[in-house]
Amino acid sequence: MSEMIDMTLAAGLLEGSRCLVMAGADGIGEAIANRFRSEGAAVHQTGGASGTGSFCRVEDVAASFTAARAALGKLNLVVLAYSQWSTMSPEKWSTDRFQELMASNAAMAVETGRLALREIEGSGALCFISTDWALATSPDLGLMGASKAPLGPITKSLALHGAKRGLRVNAIFMGLIDSPQLRAFAAERGAEAGISGDAFERLVARVPIGRAGTPDEIAKATAFICSPRSRHVTGVSVLVDGGLLYA
Amino acid sequence: MAILNGKRALVIGAGSGIGQATARLFHNEGARVACADLNRAAAQATAAELGAAPCFQLDIADHQQVHRTVDSAAKALGGLDLMVSTPFGPVSFVIENLPPEQWQREFNVLASGTLYAFQAAIPWLRKAGGGVLLSATASLFGDYGAHTHPAIFPAYSAAKAAQEMIIKATAMLHSREGIRSCGVQPGFTRTEGAVRTLEENGIQVDQFEARIGEGMPMGMAMPEAVAEGFLFLASDYASYITGYTLLVDGGSYAGRFGRMLY
């Protein structure tokens, strides 16, 4: 009996799943694809350094679903891990830039949600990757945060729509995760403030857990939340931020 | 490999409901579990089921008892990596005529009890090089601080909001030592405690479920499903999560506006 239990567990959290991961340039999508594979899922990744095709416009969402479907068959997991990064001082804000961010970060979530409801038959999971900056921000990250903020209500309405058939929809909110984008941002801010030394280490020192997160730490949480081990978790904003926002 | 292989866990409230389901799940996932509860027989029953697990009777509202129990449990397990507290006792439904003793009892079991349990466990977790402190708060009665929804249990709700702050403050002060602190906010869950509370107020659980209906989009939770939230937060899958409380409510909170009927 206990041997049987061990065998099921050895199989990984996502054994037998077929998953589309849509990635951006920040390494988060890659980490999710790798982690999902190691948890037993078959994964089709679009965008990012190692994905097929390009993924940066809203039209690419439908193309990604088609490609994943062709590669894997009917999907039961979808992760939108694309983030368009942007830092801009309020003095330099432009509505063009804002519309561009909304067209990627927000509109892609809308399109992904609509298509996932159609693609995933019966139960499954959809997960969006957002950031803490959608919930609380700093001066230069307001526009990026604003373009991710719609993911809250988008996640909740999809969750309510899918609840009866067991299609769960959640959002992961990243804190300070080690990525080229965050390192560049830290360096830029450090230079502006005339700070010598490692600007990145200074930036992350204030996180309650005392360090930046790794892309795989986002991926691990995403895997668990998407897995059947989270059967009653839906419509939720999961903060994976080392306590940055609340603690 | 089981998710909690080799971990040592104490569950306070292991005699019934969510705590019992959590003790079972942690055990199945490879943890060594000690069971504690106000109800000695109930704790013993869970412990026996888990293969003669260490078992303790305690009132979590009693500071000294909590320290003694946590120390004994940690010694019996050879150390401590995880602690979960899920006590639930009688609740009141009034403000105007709430007797001070009732207010104090509810507040002490939930809020003070969480504090005492965390205090007692911290030195053991530190000795283990880190660990996770977990507590059940409540999705509909105390979520997200500012969103606190008082519902119909004022003292309970106030205590749940206090628990949230204890969880967050503990995370702020101790995460750097590798001690994460998190909560689970269950939606309405079919447990002995929940069913009894409804019945004491003349409501049958099935009636209640039918009345809330769409307010619980995935239906009423089973304790086993809520225990999965504790498993996630206790595990390495949540290594970058601290000071956070996870809703396990099947979408109840997401759909509350315009849908929840109470």
Ligand SMILES: NC(=O)c1ccc[n+]([C@@H]2O[C@H](COP(=O)([O-])OP(=O)(O)OC[C@H]3O[C@@H](n4cnc5c(N)ncnc54)[C@H](O)[C@@H]3O)[C@@H](O)[C@H]2O)c1
């Ligand atoms: N069931 C729900 O719908 C629901 C919803 C939201 C939150 N919660 C929370 O989840 C937790 C577990 O609730 P449950 O529904 O499983 O309750 P339950 O009554 O089924 O189990 C609670 C256990 O705690 C024990 N206990 C009570 N007072 C104690 C004390 N002073 N010291 C030690 N142990 C004590 C009880 O003996 C019992 O075994 C509680 O914190 C509750 O507030 C439950």
